[in-house]
Amino acid sequence: LFVLPVLVASTTMGKTPGLIMSAVCAVFLVFYQVLAAAKPFIQALESELFIISMMCVIGWFTGEMTDIAQQNQKQLKTNLKDLREEINRRQKAEERLRMLSGALEQSPSSVVIADTGGNIEYVNAKFTDITGCLPGEVTGKNMFELVDGLPHEQAEQIWHVIKAGREWKKEMLSKRKNSETYWNAVSIAPFKNPAGEITHFLWVAEDITERKRVEKEMARLEQLNLVGEMAAGIGHEIRNPLTTVSGFLQLLKRKQKSAEYIRYYELMLDELNRANAIITEFLSMAKNKVVDRKRQNINRILKNVVPLLEADAAIRKKHLKIKLADVPDLFLDETEMRQLVFNLVRNGLEAMPEGEVLTISTYVEGNEAVLAVRDRGEGIAPDIVEKIGTPFFTTKDYGTGLGLSVCFSIAGRHDAVIDFDTGPAGTVFYVRFKLQAVGGKQAPGINFDGP
Ligand SMILES: Nc1ncnc2c1ncn2[C@@H]1O[C@H](COP(=O)(O)OP(=O)(O)OP(=O)(O)O)[C@@H](O)[C@H]1O
Ligand SMILES: [Mg+2]
Known part of the structure; x- marks a missing residue:
């Protein structure tokens, strides 16, 4: 009966409570003997010594076992908690890694990572997008091989800068796999471990071809505006004396006495007209030239000028082909549009040999209405492409x-851009009118309902 509480205490609570319970039970046992059997204390103690020792042993041993089991359980719980924390930590690290590698893969810049020897270990998707080279084609190669025709001395110089822990930056003309050239803003920087040692090199490049094109376009427009403003300043002043001279020449031409010099008068008048036409072209380049833009269809304007263009082509023994697709109405100045088409068509006709065909077409491409003038001349020589306009x-x-130049400034005043494709089979000039402003808003004055 007395062993039971000891067993319960030691198995549920451990060694110390087990021993305390065995002591309490021993006291009760001895006092029970003293009181119930009327034995003297020492005798009662002696008679129950075996049971008391047994209780102590049970209390101690079972309690010890319980303590060990409890400790193990506690340890197990701590281990489990540590494990859970470790799993959480790793999951977070993995997520972070996934996020970083996702960002690297989807980065709008092309990223190349090279080892300390400059050998490529990784390229992201944008790199393949821009250069056309797959990761397998460049991995293991030296990163300087990415720059087509980079002189050895310059590569050495860059290497020297980045090895010293500094960043190297430059805008350079590069080549895609298909030999197309593009502008690239490259930055190469070392990256270091916590001990400050360089472990890799990071090459970040951005395709800035479009930015360069816009910069060039802006510079060209600036130049045009300058010429236009100068012309506006002096144009009128020159025109007045020209008109006077022209008037008197016409007067003199009609005189009887001038009959034998009529050819000279005509020549002089032609030259004056030519000078006047040049001034008119000059004036049409002025930035703040007043234009009268009305909502109308480019196809209608083209249909009006086609007979004149056909006559011009026929004189030169060349043919004209017109392909007009449905395009929405645009806000256009008819006179300026006529001038633009005339200039482009005249250039095309002048570039082609006799018997060839010049095609004028209109169509919609993405967010743009396009007017294209395609000739079958010899194309524009590569060394003068830069100077066009x-x-x-x-x-x-x-x-x-x-x-x-006049075409470019007319396009500028109509929020349009001009570009061209040229090759030995001919040249196409495209005038691209925006149909939609950035951000999905309708451009001012443009009708989306179509003609
Ligand atoms: N369709 C084309 N094919 C080949 N070369 C062209 C074409 N259009 C323009 N060019 C080249 O660009 C140059 C400049 O053209 P632009 O129309 O500005 O002047 P131009 O035709 O020489 O003179 P202008 O038009 O004032 O009579 C031309 O001289 C020609 O070399
Ligand atoms: Mg011309």
Whole structure:
């Protein structure tokens, strides 16, 4: 009976409570003997010594076992908690890693990671997008091989800078796998471990071809505006004396006495008209030239000018083909549009040999209405491509070099851009009118309902 509480205490609570319970039970046992059997204390103690020892042993041993089991359980719980925390930590680290590698993969810049020897270990998806090279084609190669035709000395110089722990930056003209050139803003920087040692090199590049194009376009427009403003300043002043001279020449031409010099008068008047036409072209380049833009369809304007263009083509023994698709109405100045089409068509006709066909077409492409003038001439020589649209640039004996400049400024006033494709089979000039403003808003004055 007395062993039972000891067993319960020691198995449920451990060694110390087990021993305390065995002591309490021993006291009760001895006192029970003293009181119930009327034995003296010492005798009662002696008679129950075996049971008391047994209780103590049971209390101690079972309690010890319980303590060990409890300790193990506690340890197990701590271990489990640590394990759970470790799993959480790893999950978070993995998520972070996934997020970082996702960001790297989807980065709008191309990223290349090279080892300390400059050998490529990783390239992201944008790199493949921009260069056209798959990761397998460049992994293991030296990163300087990515720059087509980089002189050895310059590569050495860059290497020296980045090895010293500094960043190297440059805008450079690069080549895609398909040999197309593009502008690239490259930055190469070392990255270091917590001990400050360089472990890798990070190459980040951005395709800035579009930015360069816009910069060039802006510079060209600035130049055009300058020429236009200068022209506006002096144009009128020159026109007045020209009108006077022209008036008197016409007066004199009609006189009887002038009959034998009529050819000279005509020549002088033609030259004055030519000078007047040049001034008119100059004036049309002024930035703040007043334009009268009305909602109308480019196809209608084209249909009006086609007979004139056909006559011009026929004189030169060349043909005209017109392909007009449905395009929405645009806000256009008819006179300026006529001038733009005339200049582009005249250039095309002048570039083609006799018997060839020049095609004028309109169509919608994405967010743009496009007017395209395609000729079958010899194309524009690569060394003059850069100069196209620069005022006074001409390769023709009697050209003024103002035709395309005027086209560019007309396009500028109509929120349109001009670009071109050229090759040995001919040249296409595209005038692209925006149909939609950035951000999905409708551009001012543009009708989406179509003609
Ligand atoms: N369709 C084309 N094909 C080949 N070369 C072209 C074409 N259009 C323009 N060019 C080149 O660009 C130059 C500049 O053209 P632009 O129209 O500005 O002046 P121009 O035709 O020489 O003179 P202008 O138009 O004032 O009579 C031309 O001289 C020519 O070399
Ligand atoms: Mg021209």
